[in-house]
Amino acid sequence: MLGLAKGLKYTLKNMTKEKVTYQYPEEPIPMPDRFRGIQKFYPEKCIVCNQCANICPTDCIQLTGKKHPDPDKKGKVIDTYDINFEICILCDLCTEVCPTEAIVMTNNFELAEYSRDDLFKNLEWLDENDQNIREENKA
Numbered sequence: 001m002l003g004l005a006k007g008l009k010y011t012l013k014n015m016t017k018e019k020v021t022y023q024y025p026e027e028p029i030p031m032p033d034r035f036r037g038i039q040k041f042y043p044e045k046c047i048v049c050n051q052c053a054n055i056c057p058t059d060c061i062q063l064t065g066k067k068h069p070d071p072d073k074k075g076k077v078i079d080t081y082d083i084n085f086e087i088c089i090l091c092d093l094c095t096e097v098c099p100t101e102a103i104v105m106t107n108n109f110e111l112a113e114y115s116r117d118d119l120f121k122n123l124e125w126l127d128e129n130d131q132n133i134r135e136e137n138k139a
């Protein structure tokens with residue numbers, strides 16, 4: 001009986017305390033400011049300089065460019081941009097070297113897939129990966 005009373009007392013005391021759990025996945029988990037999550041890509045900002053692919057330690061970025069569609073403008077525009085998340089270590093180096101911030105880290109960490117092939121993410125997927133973008137990286 002004493003044990004029951006002790007248990008009830010403990011329960012009642014903790015019912016009024018602030019919750020430390022989240023209703024994940026319905027409620028997103030707030031990540032720290034410097035969390036390195038899955039990249040967001042802004043194709044319109046990319047100048048096809050290849051620096052991200054060159055610095056990548058795991059060689060998981062593949063990109064191609066094409067001539068600018070406007071004949072009056074010089075340089076290239078991005079044509080394809082793929083990241084293989086099977087081997088990406090989310091080290092942040094690609095985003096650090098990008099001169100135009102065309103590629104940025106987000107706070108998104110949800111990348112579970114049933115197939116390894118689904119871990120290859122293309123330009124369209126990376127462009128649409130705009131959940132949980134850090135405030136300073138919003139276009």
Ligand code: SF4
Nearest residue numbers: 056088089091092094
């Ligand atoms: S985060 Fe690192 S491993 Fe992943 S694509 Fe960028 S440079 Fe490569």
Ligand code: SF4
Nearest residue numbers: 046047049050052098
């Ligand atoms: S470093 Fe930036 S601008 Fe250069 S190719 Fe990569 S994403 Fe594009």
